Amino acid sequence: MATETRIRLVKCTKRMEGHDGRAPSSYLRFVCDVNIHFSTLRLGGGGHHEPHKIYFPVPTEGTLTVDDVDDPTAVFLDYEETRRRAWAVFTGIRGLSSLDLSHGNWSTKRTPDHVAAHWIHRLAKRVRNDGGSGHYQLALHMDVDVEYVFNEPVELVRGCGVWAEAEEEGGGGETCGICLDELAAEAGSEKSRERPPVRLQGCGHAFHAQCVTTWLFMGTTCPLCRGDLTGLVLAPWEIDRRPRATRPAPACAAASAPSDQDDAVAPTT
Numbered sequence: 599m600a601t602e603t604r605i606r607l608v609k610c611t612k613r614m615e616g617h618d619g620r621a622p623s624s625y626l627r628f629v630c631d632v633n634i635h636f637s638t639l640r641l642g643g644g645g646h647h648e649p650h651k652i653y654f655p656v657p658t659e660g661t662l663t664v665d666d667v668d669d670p671t672a673v674f675l676d677y678e679e680t681r682r683r684a685w686a687v688f689t690g691i692r693g694l695s696s697l698d699l700s701h702g703n704w705s706t707k708r709t710p711d712h713v714a715a716h717w718i719h720r721l722a723k724r725v726r727n728d729g730g731s732g733h734y735q736l737a738l739h740m741d742v743d744v745e746y747v748f749n750e751p752v753e754l755v756r757g758c759g760v761w762a763e764a765e766e767e768g769g770g771g772e773t774c775g776i777c778l779d780e781l782a783a784e785a786g787s788e789k790s791r792e793r794p795p796v797r798l799q800g801c802g803h804a805f806h807a808q809c810v811t812t813w814l815f816m817g818t819t820c821p822l823c824r825g826d827l828t829g830l831v832l833a834p835w836e837i838d839r840r841p842r843a844t845r846p847a848p849a850c851a852a853a854s855a856p857s858d859q860d861d862a863v864a865p866t867t
């Protein structure tokens with residue numbers, strides 16, 4: 599995927615809203631401020647994120663209620679069980695349903711289920727050790743940052759595709775314009791799977807996908823003919839934003855609006 603989701607738990611505040619032996623149940627409330635924004639890894643941007651100025655906050659919340667009249671503490675003493683329940687509540691929060699909250703998308707080590715389980719588990723254990731019991735009313739206020747990152751070099755190279763069947767026969771002996779190693783002549787061969795060859799649209803120069811992707815993080819042109827490759831692919835949130843061309847179409851033009859910007863200036867993030 600050329601667009602990744604990166605999620606960070608920026609801040610988490612814990613609050614005990616009550617501890618009551620007579621309450622009918624325990625609860626844990628997640629109160630979330632989710633800030634969504636967008637950025638692009640540009641051709642020639644050196645791997646720096648260029649922010650796109652759309653930010654919108656999504657305030658939302660969800661509650662985990664534990665009805666265990668006999669011994670609510672027992673549920674919270676099981677760390678993994680608490681974590682599992684907390685995760686189910688967090689990921690089920692209505693305002694978050696459109697986000698891919700998979701653990702792999704979190705760039706912070708601690709995720710809301712960790713924080714919740716860790717805190718509740720410790721609290722329940724302490725109360726239990728002091729000979730207490732009762733029901734807990736707890737709240738976790740979280741600031742969550744969600745960033746969608748569009749990877750322009752990856753998207754551009756992906757759009758080139760590997761060798762088409764028709765090209766195979768004439769492809770033997772061709773070398774990568776960057777590393778000068780021979781390119782796989784046969785589509786679907788092991789060599790082709792390991793280092794897929796791609797041909798830039800327009801100029802038709804051929805490279806290993808990895809070689810040209812790495813190159814495009816540092817440069818904005820075809821390494822061989824210097825044909826301009828900027829503006830050929832756009833992030834979904836950029837399509838309506840860019841003005842139409844005021845300069846000639848790029849040499850390797852695919853169907854899309856050319857950029858009015860020169861090389862990206864990397865933000866200091």
Ligand SMILES: [Zn+2]
Nearest residue numbers: 774777806809
């Ligand atoms: Zn190569």
Ligand SMILES: [Zn+2]
Nearest residue numbers: 801803820823
């Ligand atoms: Zn070229």
